[in-house]
Amino acid sequence: MATTLVVTEKPDAALHVAEALSIKRKPKKVSVDGVPFYEVQKDEDRILVCSALGHLYAVAAKGNEARSQYPVWDFGWKPKHLAERGQRKQQKFIESISKVSKEADRFINACDYDIEGSLIGYTILKYACDGADQKAQRMKFSTLTTKELRDAYAKVSPQLDFSLAYAGMCRHEVDWLYGINLSRALTQSAYKASHRYATLSTGRVQGPTLRFVVEREREIETFVPTPYWVLKTIVDVDGKTIEAEYEIERFEVKSQAESTIKECAGKNGLIEKLESRTYRLSPPTPFDLSALQAEAYRHFGFTPRAALGIAERLYLDQLISYPRTSSQKLPSSIGYEEIMKGLSQIDAYRSVTAMLSASGTLVPNEGKKDDPAHPAVYPTGGVPKRMLDAREQKLFDLVVRRFLATFGQTATKQSDKAVIKVGDHSFFLRGSRILEKGWISLYGPYAKFEEITLPTLKEGQEVSITEISLEEKYTQPSSRYNPSSLLKAMEEAEIGTKATRADIVETLYRRGYVKELRMVATPLAFRVTEILTNYCPKVIDVTFTRELEGKMEQIESGKQTREHVVVETVDYLKPIVEGLKTKEDQIGEELTNIITEMWRASITLSVPCPKCGSILKVVRNPKTRKRFIGCSGKWEKKCTFGLPVPQFGVLTLLEKRCPECGFQMVQVRSKGRRPMVSCPNCYVNKLKAPKPTEEVTIKPTVSK
Amino acid sequence: MVDHCPLCERLKEPSSEFCSFHNAALKNLEDAYSSWSKAYDGKLTREEYYEKLTALAETGRTVKNLIEHLREKGEGN
Ligand SMILES: [Zn+2]
Numbered sequence: 001m002a003t004t005l006v007v008t009e010k011p012d013a014a015l016h017v018a019e020a021l022s023i024k025r026k027p028k029k030v031s032v033d034g035v036p037f038y039e040v041q042k043d044e045d046r047i048l049v050c051s052a053l054g055h056l057y058a059v060a061a062k063g064n065e066a067r068s069q070y071p072v073w074d075f076g077w078k079p080k081h082l083a084e085r086g087q088r089k090q091q092k093f094i095e096s097i098s099k100v101s102k103e104a105d106r107f108i109n110a111c112d113y114d115i116e117g118s119l120i121g122y123t124i125l126k127y128a129c130d131g132a133d134q135k136a137q138r139m140k141f142s143t144l145t146t147k148e149l150r151d152a153y154a155k156v157s158p159q160l161d162f163s164l165a166y167a168g169m170c171r172h173e174v175d176w177l178y179g180i181n182l183s184r185a186l187t188q189s190a191y192k193a194s195h196r197y198a199t200l201s202t203g204r205v206q207g208p209t210l211r212f213v214v215e216r217e218r219e220i221e222t223f224v225p226t227p228y229w230v231l232k233t234i235v236d237v238d239g240k241t242i243e244a245e246y247e248i249e250r251f252e253v254k255s256q257a258e259s260t261i262k263e264c265a266g267k268n269g270l271i272e273k274l275e276s277r278t279y280r281l282s283p284p285t286p287f288d289l290s291a292l293q294a295e296a297y298r299h300f301g302f303t304p305r306a307a308l309g310i311a312e313r314l315y316l317d318q319l320i321s322y323p324r325t326s327s328q329k330l331p332s333s334i335g336y337e338e339i340m341k342g343l344s345q346i347d348a349y350r351s352v353t354a355m356l357s358a359s360g361t362l363v364p365n366e367g368k369k370d371d372p373a374h375p376a377v378y379p380t381g382g383v384p385k386r387m388l389d390a391r392e393q394k395l396f397d398l399v400v401r402r403f404l405a406t407f408g409q410t411a412t413k414q415s416d417k418a419v420i421k422v423g424d425h426s427f428f429l430r431g432s433r434i435l436e437k438g439w440i441s442l443y444g445p446y447a448k449f450e451e452i453t454l455p456t457l458k459e460g461q462e463v464s465i466t467e468i469s470l471e472e473k474y475t476q477p478s479s480r481y482n483p484s485s486l487l488k489a490m491e492e493a494e495i496g497t498k499a500t501r502a503d504i505v506e507t508l509y510r511r512g513y514v515k516e517l518r519m520v521a522t523p524l525a526f527r528v529t530e531i532l533t534n535y536c537p538k539v540i541d542v543t544f545t546r547e548l549e550g551k552m553e554q555i556e557s558g559k560q561t562r563e564h565v566v567v568e569t570v571d572y573l574k575p576i577v578e579g580l581k582t583k584e585d586q587i588g589e590e591l592t593n594i595i596t597e598m599w600r601a602s603i604t605l606s607v608p609c610p611k612c613g614s615i616l617k618v619v620r621n622p623k624t625r626k627r628f629i630g631c632s633g634k635w636e637k638k639c640t641f642g643l644p645v646p647q648f649g650v651l652t653l654l655e656k657r658c659p660e661c662g663f664q665m666v667q668v669r670s671k672g673r674r675p676m677v678s679c680p681n682c683y684v685n686k687l688k689a690p691k692p693t694e695e696v697t698i699k700p701t702v703s704k
Numbered sequence: 705m706v707d708h709c710p711l712c713e714r715l716k717e718p719s720s721e722f723c724s725f726h727n728a729a730l731k732n733l734e735d736a737y738s739s740w741s742k743a744y745d746g747k748l749t750r751e752e753y754y755e756k757l758t759a760l761a762e763t764g765r766t767v768k769n770l771i772e773h774l775r776e777k778g779e780g781n
Contacts, residue, residue, distance in 0.1 A: 222729040224736040225762035474762050
């Protein structure tokens with residue numbers, strides 16, 4: 001009896017693979033030192049399906065130097081628990097997989113079919129399974145449906161997709177070299193000058209991305225508007241009032257606009273010409289990941305990272321295909337009819353799927369973009385087996401309706417324009433309406449068109465100007481990025497990948513470089529970007545990053561080697577980082593004020609002392625070293641107000657106010673624990689309460 | 705002796721009164737004056753120009769700070 005070990009990326013995927021491979025009975029769930037495996041009996045063979053927890057191995061420095069040490073050029077791949085803090089679970093998974101692998105004589109990587117999945121499987125097989133990567137096979141699939149998984153198992157590739165795994169390794173290594181050296185250079189320089197520890201990070205993609213936001217902020221901060229005037233005109237057509245446009249959209253000289261008003265006010269005009277044009281509106285193309293993220297932001301306000309997270313859950317639930325795709329194609333092999341049949345079991349889609357199926361051959365309006373590994377995102381035709389939450393429901397509906405809309409008929413729209421003459425002046429009335437809905441009715445609420453219906457008009461008809469006035473307006477600065485538009489900017493600049501861009505956008509928030517949904521660059525973002533621009537402009541220039549992306553893509557197609565790209569990166573970075581090292585004092589000097597400001601902000605509460613109105617701060621008792629919230633009116637006003645705060649973990653003052661008492665809430669982050677959010681004021685009041693029947697309410701924040 | 709911009713912590717640009725950031729604001733402020741002046745048939749004084757910009761939400765914060773500085777300096781002369 002042979003034993004096959006199948007490695008999947010996540011526990012849910014392991015279950016689906018196991019279920020798909022066990023034909024007669026259900027797979028048996030077994031636990032190896034607390035780590036779940038699924039055992040499947042297939043003919044004479046035994047199949048063990050295990051799962052990773054995303055990456056179990058990571059790049060780390062070779063030696064055991066201090067975490068502040070740099071430059072670092074020597075690295076290797078280490079189990080994640082040895083490379084990063086708080087990875088106990090990952091350690092258990094590695095140990096159990098390693099143990100089980102000894103029983104196996106055949107190995108399959110069944111992680112998601114893309115760079116990350118290929119790399120996750122490769123490192124586990126190579127390091128945890130004693131070099132099994134050399135004999136391992138690869139299952140390739142785009143959905144977790146039983147049919148496709150069985151098919152992928154039957155047609156398993158005889159060896160791993162090494163080029164994809166090497167491209168993944170290279171990306172991690174290059175990013176690690178960038179991140180570790182440049183971030184440590186900044187952090188160390190700041191520490192040297194201010195003796196305050198602040199994590200300052202930058203990265204190969206993060207640096208240029210932050211620069212986009214900073215440059216936009218700079219544009220807004222130095223913006224000088226200029227005035228212009230528009231005419232607001234109301235005309236009366238057979239007793240109906242309609243707003244008209246003047247032929248000149250904006251006047252840059254006020255007096256010119258005023259004289260136009262003088263010449264037209266109270267006058268009658270004639271309809272000189274009526275024009276109508278018909279436009280064809282093609283159906284939308286199938287969703288690639290970035291289009292899905294953009295639509296999810298537009299309609300639901302989901303950040304790109306949230307949209308990807310939800311899409312991945314729907315994928316793991318077998319409801320949609322793999323979302324990390326660049327493709328806008330839907331090959332017929334996915335089985336359009338079958339999918340329509342499946343969707344017709346859901347009430348909301350019954351009539352539209354019937355309509356489509358009845359309309360004849362199904363041909364999607366494919367886009368140009370392609371992806372060698374996956375088709376565009378599409379619904380599998382599966383019906384949700386559990387109650388989807390509101391966000392999942394929304395995204396699922398969007399994916400389904402988009403899929404249906406791509407098969408729809410071209411829609412037609414008519415635009416109407418009437419030209420009104422008042423002396424030498426021309427005014428326009430505009431209308432538009434949908435003539436044939438076509439795909440618009442399939443896309444449902446996601447296809448929005450404003451229809452303006454004009455009354456029946458005739459050439460030569462008389463109309464009167466009932467109102468004409470001047471509106472003063474100003475030119476506007478460019479708008480700030482939001483997570484969705486920043487992702488688009490990264491995509492256009494060709495930096496990052498579909499899998500990593502959303503995370504990088506989120507990192508900018510986490511590192512304190514941006515705040516608010518309309519991304520405002522903080523003073524720290526300005527300072528770090530300016531330092532990088534002054535001392536090492538190359539690292540935040542998109543050109544090098546983009547070129548590197550190109551080379552890494554070449555590794556995927558076998559035209560470039562991982563070693564070559566890594567060596568080239570080290571050669572490129574070495575003089576830059578060594579240069580930074582010699583300028584630590586100068587850089588530190590430039591960072592000192594901002595670090596001090598940040599530190600001050602981190603200990604100063606935004607709510608005043610409820611007793612005396614002075615500023616409240618987190619301070620330490622000089623004798624006991626215990627921290628607490630103290631009032632700065634202690635000496636001048638003899639105020640004795642004070643509140644205890646948790647003693648252990650990193651304390652952060654939140655902007656959030658307590659819903660019960662309005663006091664500022666705090667968060668405590670301890671190693672390996674969920675962050676705890678609490679109100680220091682309510683904490684004390686509950687302690688003072690006569691009967692403390694329950695524990696203090698310290699609500700954990702939901703962190704995903 | 706390091707020479708800082710009088711309006712922020714940045715270093716002054718060579719042979720200039722301000723840093724690159726405030727110089728960018730100054731350039732925009734100078735460039736836009738001609739458009740504003742033309743818009744009001746050449747009848748807008750500098751002081752009226754500054755007043756209008758200070759009152760507008762569209763005007764960048766750095767520009768507003770710069771205007772304040774220029775006004776103070778003007779008064780001092
Ligand atoms: Zn300045």
